[in-house]
Amino acid sequence: MTAWVRDLAGVDRAAHAGTLDPKVTGCLPVLLGDATRLAQVFLEGAKEYIAVLELHRSAPADTRAILDSFEAELYQKPPRKSAVRRRLRTRRVYDLELLDERDRQLLLRIRCESGTYVRKLCHDLGLALGTGGHMGNLRRSGTDPFDDRELVSLHDLADALAFDEEGNSEPLAAAVAPAERALRHLPRVTIPENAAREVAEGAPVYAPGVLAVDPAPDPVTVGEAGDETDDGEGAATPSEGDLVVCLTPDGTAVCLGTLVADPGASSGEVVSLERVLV
Template structure:
């Protein structure tokens, strides 16, 4: 008897905007969501450390093709810097490496904010996913190595004090791709002469998603099984197959449409005939008085459904990435 092949997941597509809890890694979260939806494909847009909570956008199915557009979106974090200690990981996970009895006043902290607003140079933490000679920096750091990570340019649009206490300050930041909030805490602590590390970190927005899109694990489990914690006793591996018919309508309703990730691109409405041609990889003429003549990137939709991402050249849409109908 031949070996039974592993069942494929469902071809479900869309974005799940997870409110990730503290203690769960991003990869673990993706596996959990993939299993709950029994999806064939899943991926996330922007890693969150296990000690961080908040928005982790997870793409299912065809939405994985739009991950780069969400990764490039602006992000908003609310975070607490504990003053007095610098730690090896720049957060609560690692041991203290430097300490000080000095504590900054709110005036001291506020005076520092302009230095960390706008386009700045930032050195990522030793414990980060940056690759050094083909290896992840955090792997080298765990082996006791101190690596030279070059500074890189990041953009911080807004940095505000929410609350200041005797030994901590709560901030809110709006920043671009590649910004490390842990590095910000480390560098501000050094500038203030008191050292500092992240004691709490929550991501509250990833453009184009907002807090209104948040879905918790409890809500997902309730939608999938009837109430939180009612999942079957077997292992919740992402590729486990379901042998009995399951009603996914309640959990599928929690997804955000794939096209939401492409709000940043010009939108072009096309006919069904044009959609068929585009899905076969063929260019089509864009008609309509308001249709763009040129665009490096645009997305084509038919009856409100995403068809393709492509370029518009001389009034013709040329598909680059096609989505299933």
């Protein structure tokens, strides 16, 4: 998929934000050109899936309570066919919602940490329910900060590129988002232009160079035009260890970094550089 998009767009570099297994549909952000530098962002973000859990026997009466118990940090070992080493690891399930139940099928909405194996989760749910079970259909409905309301098909992209060649750039502008859109869910540190020039050369961000710190919008919702809105509730002030994006006052993304100290301090390093974006 990524190679097709790269060739359609006629660019040298492309990257994706998380593999979709065969027969799995849904949200697959593709990064083009310099935007490939943002791939790290998607390792930090959550993913959301709509899954069908096929039970081997009828569901018990306490199904919802058992599902709720899986909203936790879980131990998982990658499946045998996985491309990564099969080592026991932990992954967090943030939300596990039963959307519908029919016969021996449960329709689930799963919001989880990146790298969670939903197939393994479905197997473990079947064991906990006492029925046995396996994953049926699976759709990735979101990869922070994008969701499946923003999907663009390859046909639409090809059409947009054709229109662009004829002088109509509007469809392409609608199909391909600016790189900054991939950063909209991160806490923001605003720095002046002179500090941005130093960061572009590899310097960290020091406290005197911090103009403002804004929390990540929570929740992020996407309007019809793809603009984020924030109701102002639940937004948490970034803390040490959080991934942040540093911006100039005009909104240009300068770097990704890790917050290492109180940005309100009078001196010292506050953002350790992870990736220069300019």
